[in-house]
Amino acid sequence: MRIGLLGGTFDPVHFGHLLLAEQCREQCGLDAVWFLPAGSPPHKRRDVTPGIERLEMLQLAIAGHEAFAVSDRELKREGTTYTVDTLTELHAEQPDAELFFLIGADSLHDLPTWREPRRILELATIVAVNRGDRPLPDLEEICAKLNVADAAGFRADAGSVRHDQPRSRIQIVTMPGCDLSATDIRQRVAAGKSIRYMTPRAVEVYIQQRGLYRADRSV
Numbered sequence: 001m002r003i004g005l006l007g008g009t010f011d012p013v014h015f016g017h018l019l020l021a022e023q024c025r026e027q028c029g030l031d032a033v034w035f036l037p038a039g040s041p042p043h044k045r046r047d048v049t050p051g052i053e054r055l056e057m058l059q060l061a062i063a064g065h066e067a068f069a070v071s072d073r074e075l076k077r078e079g080t081t082y083t084v085d086t087l088t089e090l091h092a093e094q095p096d097a098e099l100f101f102l103i104g105a106d107s108l109h110d111l112p113t114w115r116e117p118r119r120i121l122e123l124a125t126i127v128a129v130n131r132g133d134r135p136l137p138d139l140e141e142i143c144a145k146l147n148v149a150d151a152a153g154f155r156a157d158a159g160s161v162r163h164d165q166p167r168s169r170i171q172i173v174t175m176p177g178c179d180l181s182a183t184d185i186r187q188r189v190a191a192g193k194s195i196r197y198m199t200p201r202a203v204e205v206y207i208q209q210r211g212l213y214r215a216d217r218s219v
Contacts, residue, residue: 003094004033004127006102007074007083009182011049012207013061014199016180020129023175024102025067028127033102035062035070039081049212051075060202084116087123099124105172108137112145121146126170132177139170189213 004024010017013035021033037054048054055072062068073089074081083101090099101120105128111117120126130136185195190213195204207213 001032001094001097002028002030002100003090003097004028004030004100004102005036005086005090005124006033007036007038007086009048010035010037010054010058011182012054012057012185012199012203012212014180014182014185014203015197016178018061018200019178020102020104020175021068024100024127024129024173027173028100028171030067030100032067032069035068036074036086037070037072039074039077053206053210053212057203057206060206061200063202082115084114084120084123087120091123100127100171101125102127102129104128105130105134105137108139108142108170111142117146121169127173128170129173129175131175134177136172186213190215 004021006017006021006024008017017035021035024030025033035058037051037058038048039051051072052075055070055075058070062070074086077085087099087101090097101124103126108126108128111120111126114120128137180198185198188195188198189207195207198204199207
């Protein structure tokens with residue numbers, strides 16, 4: 001089984017997240033994509049919406065997609081959430097599964113600064129998603145920072161991944177450009193502006209009913 005893992009705060013989930021997941025599912029031949037809302041992510045410096053509300057928004061957003069699922073394992077974990085811990089747990093629980101960790105291509109620059117990046121690459125294939133015509137990151141430079149001698153093992157052609165080829169450490173997937181951001185959605189809600197067509201309608205209604213992201217609501 002080939003399982004894609006998409007982590008993030010999802011505060012809130014929007015169509016950019018869903019499009020990324022679907023493109024990776026299709027281009028990498030994934031059997032499933034699991035959304036992993038973060039508990040206490042190490043790179044976030046602001047307060048995030050309570051996990052139960054972010055979880056419920058995700059469940060509303062993916063309803064009806066048979067290959068999509070939401071896992072609350074990172075929300076249940078105490079302390080700071082690290083990718084390597086989640087991958088270690090999943091590898092132990094699903095030893096026969098191939099794990100694919102989905103990230104934006106721009107996040108590859110930060111990969112060497114993550115906790116145990118080489119271990120991450122042992123546990124999962126990194127699927128780096130390039131949006132639109134943005135330039136790809138320098139994989140040679142990233143390999144050097146990770147102290148990896150053979151950069152060729154990190155390369156893959158954009159597009160579908162052939163199952164009969166040895167698994168590369170990093171796969172490149174391309175998707176249509178999408179400038180949606182959770183930050184912009186939160187700011188628009190706080191300013192009383194419309195977020196229609198930025199997130200699924202069910203999520204939009206949930207935000208309205210719960211009063212999320214309003215300037216007068218304390219998290």
